Amino acid sequence: MTDVLEAGTAPAAQGSTQGSTQDRPQERRRDAAATWWRQAVVYQVYPRSFADADGDGLGDLAGVTARVPHLARLGVDAVWLSPFYPSQLADGGYDVDDHRAVDPRLGTLEQFDEMVAALHGAGIKVVVDIVPNHSSDQHRWFREALAAAPGSPERDRYVFARGRGEHGELPPSDWTAVFGGPAWEHVGDGEWYLHMFAPEQPDWNWANREVREDFLRTLRFWADRGVDGFRVDVAHALAKDMSLPLPTAAELAADDLPDGAHRLTDRDEVHEIYREWRELFDSYDPPRTAVAEAWVPAHRRARYASPEGLGQAFNFDLLQADPDAATFRRVVEDNLRLARESGASSTWVLSNHDVVRHATRYALPAGTDLQAWLLGGGTDPAPDRERGLRLARAATAFVLALPGSAYLYQGEELGLPEVADLPADVLQDPTWVRSAGAEKGRDGCRVPLPWSASAPALGFSTGTPHLPQPAWFAGLAADVQEADPSSTLSFYREALAVRRRLRTEEELTWVDGTGDGVVAFTRPGGWTCVTNLGDGAVELPAGRVVLASGPLDGRALPPGTTAWLTDEDAQQDERQDAQGPTGR
Numbered sequence: 001m002t003d004v005l006e007a008g009t010a011p012a013a014q015g016s017t018q019g020s021t022q023d024r025p026q027e028r029r030r031d032a033a034a035t036w037w038r039q040a041v042v043y044q045v046y047p048r049s050f051a052d053a054d055g056d057g058l059g060d061l062a063g064v065t066a067r068v069p070h071l072a073r074l075g076v077d078a079v080w081l082s083p084f085y086p087s088q089l090a091d092g093g094y095d096v097d098d099h100r101a102v103d104p105r106l107g108t109l110e111q112f113d114e115m116v117a118a119l120h121g122a123g124i125k126v127v128v129d130i131v132p133n134h135s136s137d138q139h140r141w142f143r144e145a146l147a148a149a150p151g152s153p154e155r156d157r158y159v160f161a162r163g164r165g166e167h168g169e170l171p172p173s174d175w176t177a178v179f180g181g182p183a184w185e186h187v188g189d190g191e192w193y194l195h196m197f198a199p200e201q202p203d204w205n206w207a208n209r210e211v212r213e214d215f216l217r218t219l220r221f222w223a224d225r226g227v228d229g230f231r232v233d234v235a236h237a238l239a240k241d242m243s244l245p246l247p248t249a250a251e252l253a254a255d256d257l258p259d260g261a262h263r264l265t266d267r268d269e270v271h272e273i274y275r276e277w278r279e280l281f282d283s284y285d286p287p288r289t290a291v292a293e294a295w296v297p298a299h300r301r302a303r304y305a306s307p308e309g310l311g312q313a314f315n316f317d318l319l320q321a322d323p324d325a326a327t328f329r330r331v332v333e334d335n336l337r338l339a340r341e342s343g344a345s346s347t348w349v350l351s352n353h354d355v356v357r358h359a360t361r362y363a364l365p366a367g368t369d370l371q372a373w374l375l376g377g378g379t380d381p382a383p384d385r386e387r388g389l390r391l392a393r394a395a396t397a398f399v400l401a402l403p404g405s406a407y408l409y410q411g412e413e414l415g416l417p418e419v420a421d422l423p424a425d426v427l428q429d430p431t432w433v434r435s436a437g438a439e440k441g442r443d444g445c446r447v448p449l450p451w452s453a454s455a456p457a458l459g460f461s462t463g464t465p466h467l468p469q470p471a472w473f474a475g476l477a478a479d480v481q482e483a484d485p486s487s488t489l490s491f492y493r494e495a496l497a498v499r500r501r502l503r504t505e506e507e508l509t510w511v512d513g514t515g516d517g518v519v520a521f522t523r524p525g526g527w528t529c530v531t532n533l534g535d536g537a538v539e540l541p542a543g544r545v546v547l548a549s550g551p552l553d554g555r556a557l558p559p560g561t562t563a564w565l566t567d568e569d570a571q572q573d574e575r576q577d578a579q580g581p582t583g584r
């Protein structure tokens with residue numbers, strides 16, 4: 001790994017783009033081919049649980065290739081793949097042994113290329129996950145660091161520190177890891193290494209130039225293989241100030257620290273790293289895109305999302321909000337303002353591989369402690385599944401009508417709820433063990449997808465799925481929903497198709513006076529979205545209904561329902577609509 005500068009040549013530098021905007025990245029960024037991500041629907045594949053082609057019970061890349069028709073029919077613009085790199089799965093693949101390879105259990109680089117070709121052939125872009133805060137403890141450089149002496153260049157690639165006490169037998173500080181337990185691990189010679197997540201995930205030292213060069217090489221490696229963009233894991237945590245004395249956990253948690261002054265996260269110098277990445281992204285034509293997973297206060301998000309930085313950042317505000325009209329409106333207003341400030345487009349996320357699925361969140365009373373609920377097996381309080389799915393579909397239709405990109409998580413197009421009653425002996429999330437059983441973790445949203453109601457393992461695998469699927473998943477299988485025009489799958493397909501047709505400029509105008517608990521807006525081109533999160537039905541405004549997240553009652557929009565209307569041929573179509581409900 002010393003030849004870090006030899007890596008592949010960017011296509012833009014290969015002469016094929018002569019006379020294009022190759023030397024003018026600012027202009028190139030404005031090309032249509034370069035702005036696809038701004039209002040894209042991006043579908044997250046969690047590869048181990050998506051589709052298993054080789055029957056070992058773990059989803060794989062050939063499984064994704066085999067399911068490209070599903071993704072194409074769904075109508076997504078891009079797929080984001082969670083890590084598929086070699087990994088001991090201490091954290092579901094976010095413990096990466098080698099960033100420039102495919103986990104042999106998930107396939108080969110040739111199968112990766114085949115998958116990309118199949119997705120591109122279907123007009124779907126490919127985004128891969130980059131995990132730059134930590135490697136796995138099996139990474140070659142970490143093995144070398146352990147074998148080397150304190151103070152060596154090998155150790156400098158990670159965050160090692162001498163322990164306290166005469167022989168360094170006490171951790172350098174009292175910091176705790178995100179998954180629970182201490183954030184330091186002793187290596188036996190008086191030094192400890194930092195892991196903000198599991199002990200199997202040692203943090204990189206981003207002050208080390210070799211680490212930076214190695215990640216540039218990784219980005220080039222995938223960009224050269226045709227990857228269109230990157231999702232950047234824990235993007236806010238790379239830069240750290242490890243100067244002595246180290247603060248205590250209580251000092252770290254103090255909320256009066258000035259912006260950018262936290263020792264471990266969201267430091268200003270993290271943006272120097274992304275400026276360098278941006279230069280690399282812009283050396284491609286079209287430029288590669290990136291989206292930051294940065295858990296930072298909203299006003300700090302813009303720098304991650306700026307065109308000089310990663311270009312886009314996740315906003316998890318809706319994912320954390322109760323389904324309440326005033327809250328939804330406020331979140332959207334705030335985020336559209338932030339997007340304008342950064343020059344990015346906004347991102348909308350209701351579910352991903354780290355959180356309880358939104359069909360289940362909305363099935364529970366507001367304020368339910370989700371981890372406590374999971375610990376109890378998901379029975380207390382009893383989820384109102386029907387309400388959960390109704391609201392989930394309404395929220396999805398709301399999100400899909402907004403300017404910006406929508407990130408969908410595999411299985412939400414089937415309306416999957418969380419599997420809340422996984423037994424302790426099958427749990428894989430390190431959170432479960434590291435929290436000593438106080439938190440069950442994230443496995444309930446990572447259960448392999450049900451494709452076919454009557455096939456073994458519901459069509460996911462010919463073997464035994466790595467997490468057990470509940471029997472009731474059969475009723476939600478894709479092939480069951482395929483035939484049902486009122487199914488959640490049919491609704492998602494229709495919503496994505498209509499969205500593609502109506503997609504216009506990145507603006508919206510709020511519509512007031514539509515009723516209690518209702519949030520409504522119009523988009524340029526005469527498109528209105530009305531979401532009823534209140535308790536009673538409300539009258540729809542004028543316009544032809546082009547999508548409804550649930551049954552309508554004539555011109556009445558029932559609670560927990562979203563409708564999209566256009567003003568095309570409004571009067572004629574209103575008459576038609578008045579003749580009966582659309583059913584979906």
Ligand code: GLC
Nearest residue numbers: 091094131197233234353354
């Ligand atoms: C991100 C990932 C999560 C992972 C963590 C550590 O938050 O989304 O799944 O556990 O980073 O890599």
